[in-house]
Amino acid sequence: MTRGERALLISVDAGSSVPPYEQLRGQLAEMIGDGRLPVGTRLPxxxxxxxxxxxxxxxxxxxxxxxxxxxxxxxRGRHGTFVAPGRDDAMDRLHRVATDYAAEARRLGVPPAAALALVRAALDATRPG
Incomplete structure (x- = not known):
């Protein structure tokens, strides 16, 4: 590992109904959101x-x-992939809420498509006008 890289503790369950890319995306997003992967961290x-x-x-x-x-x-091209700077607090807070929602949906056995449909409906319901 080079300077700025961190060991990633990620596991992908091949038997899960959640696609592997989504398991990986979700775990990385959670690690970025809670600060385990701070801004500037170089990923493998x-x-x-x-x-x-x-x-x-x-x-x-x-x-x-x-x-x-x-x-x-x-x-950054040949230099690699890094945790992006400039995330704002609102997006970080919203990401944490979304992560919690996803975990609760999974715990309740709600399929991802249905959980997304509920979010879309809630967003539509709060649209002005």
């Missing part, structure tokens, strides 16, 4: 993490892309 390469977790490289790449789209990660 896609290939390295895929090998470490016995996953396909495309699975890890998808999780990284989704986290980058959410503003949690930043790819």
């Amino acid at each position: 390469t896609v290939r390295q993490l895929a090998a470490d977790l016995n996953l396909a490289a495309n699975t890890v790449a998808r999780a990284y892309r989704e986290l980058e789209s959410a503003g949690l990660l930043q790819t």
